[in-house]
Amino acid sequence: MEPKDIVCTAWQNSGSSQVRFAALLSKSQPMLSKYISCDAVPPVEVIILCMNKCGFRLSPNISATALFARILKELSGDVFADARLAINQILDYIAGHSDRIVRH
Incomplete structure (x- = not known):
């Protein structure tokens, strides 16, 4: 799974607008849009936050x-x-x- 997919899935699962979800990430909506479209790579802390919001887990x-x-x-x-x-x-x-980091 690519970083853009993690961010996009977290956003879609949130049910929020891009503006609201970007605020949850402490990012602007244009930056969120760049992450989703692969115009920018999200920083590690954004990826981890999105993984936690989606319940993604690394294989134990x-x-x-x-x-x-x-x-x-x-x-x-x-x-x-x-x-x-x-x-x-x-x-x-x-x-x-x-x-x-939230552990499941």
Whole structure:
């Protein structure tokens, strides 16, 4: 699932207007529209907030070892350097804000 899909699903499930949903995210309606249309990438905190609002959960069955093996296998080349950096930034954010993440 792409970030735009997470944001779009959260917005649609909310039943709110884009203006009202954007306010819930502390973003403007034009920025929400950019996230949904892929004209901008939502920041990690927006993605996590949308995942929490939708009840999306990461699979509880994936171990740290399995995640590491997948990253090693699928994202090992230089072409994936930006993806690895993004994952690292997501981990940094989660580690620093774990008290704000809703666990299901």
